[in-house]
Amino acid sequence: MPDPETPGPKAPDPGTPGPKVPGPKVYGRQASAPGDGDALVVLRGVDKHFGTLHVLRSIDLTIRRGEVVVVIGPSGSGKSTLCRAINRLETIDSGEIRIDGRPLPAEGRELARLRADVGMVFQSFNLFAHKTVLDNVTLGQIKVRKKDRKTAEERARSLLDRVGVAAQADKYPAQLSGGQQQRVAIARALAVDPKVMLFDEPTSALDPEMINEVLEVMRQLARDGMTMAVVTHEMGFARSAAHRVVFMADGRIVEETTPEEFFGNPRSARARDFLSKILHH
Amino acid sequence: MFDFLEGYDLLGAFWVTVQLTFWSALGSLVWGTLLAAMRVGPVPLMRGFGTAYVTVVRNIPLTVIIVFTSLGLFQTLGISLGADRFTTINFRLAVLGLTAYTSAFVCEALRSGINTVPLGQVEAARAIGLSFPQILRIIVLPQAFRSVVGPLTNVLIALTKNTTVAAAIGVAEAALLMREMIENEAQLILISAIFAFGYICLTLPTGLLLGRLAKKVAVKR
Ligand SMILES: Nc1ncnc2c1ncn2[C@@H]1O[C@H](COP(=O)(O)OP(=O)(O)OP(=O)(O)O)[C@@H](O)[C@H]1O
Ligand SMILES: [Mg+2]
Numbered sequence: 001m002p003d004p005e006t007p008g009p010k011a012p013d014p015g016t017p018g019p020k021v022p023g024p025k026v027y028g029r030q031a032s033a034p035g036d037g038d039a040l041v042v043l044r045g046v047d048k049h050f051g052t053l054h055v056l057r058s059i060d061l062t063i064r065r066g067e068v069v070v071v072i073g074p075s076g077s078g079k080s081t082l083c084r085a086i087n088r089l090e091t092i093d094s095g096e097i098r099i100d101g102r103p104l105p106a107e108g109r110e111l112a113r114l115r116a117d118v119g120m121v122f123q124s125f126n127l128f129a130h131k132t133v134l135d136n137v138t139l140g141q142i143k144v145r146k147k148d149r150k151t152a153e154e155r156a157r158s159l160l161d162r163v164g165v166a167a168q169a170d171k172y173p174a175q176l177s178g179g180q181q182q183r184v185a186i187a188r189a190l191a192v193d194p195k196v197m198l199f200d201e202p203t204s205a206l207d208p209e210m211i212n213e214v215l216e217v218m219r220q221l222a223r224d225g226m227t228m229a230v231v232t233h234e235m236g237f238a239r240s241a242a243h244r245v246v247f248m249a250d251g252r253i254v255e256e257t258t259p260e261e262f263f264g265n266p267r268s269a270r271a272r273d274f275l276s277k278i279l280h281h
Numbered sequence: 282m283f284d285f286l287e288g289y290d291l292l293g294a295f296w297v298t299v300q301l302t303f304w305s306a307l308g309s310l311v312w313g314t315l316l317a318a319m320r321v322g323p324v325p326l327m328r329g330f331g332t333a334y335v336t337v338v339r340n341i342p343l344t345v346i347i348v349f350t351s352l353g354l355f356q357t358l359g360i361s362l363g364a365d366r367f368t369t370i371n372f373r374l375a376v377l378g379l380t381a382y383t384s385a386f387v388c389e390a391l392r393s394g395i396n397t398v399p400l401g402q403v404e405a406a407r408a409i410g411l412s413f414p415q416i417l418r419i420i421v422l423p424q425a426f427r428s429v430v431g432p433l434t435n436v437l438i439a440l441t442k443n444t445t446v447a448a449a450i451g452v453a454e455a456a457l458l459m460r461e462m463i464e465n466e467a468q469l470i471l472i473s474a475i476f477a478f479g480y481i482c483l484t485l486p487t488g489l490l491l492g493r494l495a496k497k498v499a500v501k502r
Contacts, residue, residue: 087407087408089404089407089408108412109412112407112410112411112412113410114410115407115408115409115410116409116410117410118408119408119409120404120405120408122401122404122405124401126399126401126402126404126405127405128402128405128406128420129402129424129500129501129502130423130424130427130500139409139411139419140409140410140411143411143415143419144409144410144411172501174501174502175501185405188405188409189408189409191409192409192410
């Protein structure tokens with residue numbers, strides 16, 4: 001478990017009045033993504049605790065339409081929590097999250113509808129184990145987007161084709177390899193036409209020979225203009241597909257810049273330290 | 282040797298047992314599922330009700346519940362469940378009592394099944410925009426049921442045997458007939474053996490059949 005205290009000025013406790021102490025300097029904050037798309041996902045001053053553990057510390061982050069943001073950082077830095085907060089699988093203590101201009105609703109149908117606009121791909125695939133691959137991909141279309149079965153199946157088959165698992169449509173998830181399951185999971189998320197896709201370490205549970213088939217699907221998605229936030233340790237993917245790299249440590253965004261800048265010339269000591277560790281392997 | 286069976290409607294009595302079991306099983310499956318849904322749901326009031334119901338009902342002897350349906354519901358409150366013949370009223374009251382009792386066990390079996398469904402299944406369902414009732418109905422309960430066919434079979438077998446308690450309020454099922462025969466005939470051991478065999482004929486195939494079903498529907502992960 002990493003030390004939750006970061007060096008540098010302490011972030012203001014949420015709720016305690018007093019002089020606002022500036023947070024740590026974020027390097028490269030001005031760097032903008034290619035294209036001047038409008039803001040699709042906006043986080044403002046997001047704070048989150050797990051008990052006494054401060055996992056997200058006044059996070060400000062904007063993801064523009066069509067932008068691919070890669071989030072990297074050491075284990076326990078809050079990357080998963082950040083992802084999960086964006087579609088409210090995790091509640092936040094304070095701050096604000098907006099999707100396409102609308103604040104995340106707290107509960108109920110409104111929230112369910114908004115969640116459909118935010119696709120999510122999990123490390124452990126989480127395909128519905130009792131449903132076939134095809135049913136996994138049609139379910140959301142039929143129950144959430146209210147499409148009829150025929151339309152949903154056509155779309156499902158074309159999505160499965162696009163991720164290269166069309167031949168597996170009638171199998172159950174347990175009959176597929178990890179790489180195939182994850183590609184189905186991507187198709188399932190795409191099927192409800194999300195505005196943005198979140199990936200939380202989508203290749204971390206895969207055998208090495210399967211990582212590329214999943215990354216290739218993601219690269220294609222990025223080329224097609226999908227807005228994406230990707231938590232990953234795949235630096236090759238970050239270099240080739242990301243418009244922007246967000247580096248997190250101890251619940252803060254420490255550095256936020258282009259992949260070239262980040263890998264070529266990391267500004268913060270934390271990022272340099274992190275890169276030296278992972279690039280050695 | 283079996284002359285003493287003359288004049289007793291053995292098959293008729295076991296048919297009543299089957300009917301009691303069937304309707305009570307159906308009722309407790311529905312009510313037990315609703316109770317389980319309440320217990321895992323987000324509404325505190327429903328959760329509280331579900332928990333209280335199961336705790337109370339599980340700890341009352343079935344005989345007390347069955348007798349209460351007759352003395353309390355029918356004779357005191359005049360609830361006759363839409364029937365006007367005594368036998369029908371008693372039959373329905375017994376089904377009500379058995380359902381009320383058995384559903385607590387169905388609920389608990391189902392809840393343990395719900396606990397076997399990985400959280401990731403629920404999160405993935407939330408992430409594609411399904412609502413809580415949809416997630417329960419389409420994702421969680423189907424997987425939960427598949428994993429508790431075994432425990433539910435035990436509940437069903439217990440229910441089959443528990444229908445004997447309906448004799449307490451005069452429902453003419455097998456146990457009542459057995460009591461009558463024991464009073465009137467001399468072959469006590471033989472009578473007991475015949476009824477034991479009758480119950481085994483009901484429960485054994487159920488167990489075998491559902492055991493096979495359990496293997497067939499098990500969710501592979
Ligand atoms: N449900 C939870 N309850 C309590 N603590 C939690 C919970 N989920 C995460 N944490 C803690 O919050 C911190 C941030 O977790 P998070 O999963 O966001 O990190 P991460 O950056 O995704 O790490 P990793 O690279 O290991 O996936 C960790 O210290 C973790 O132990
Ligand atoms: Mg993580």
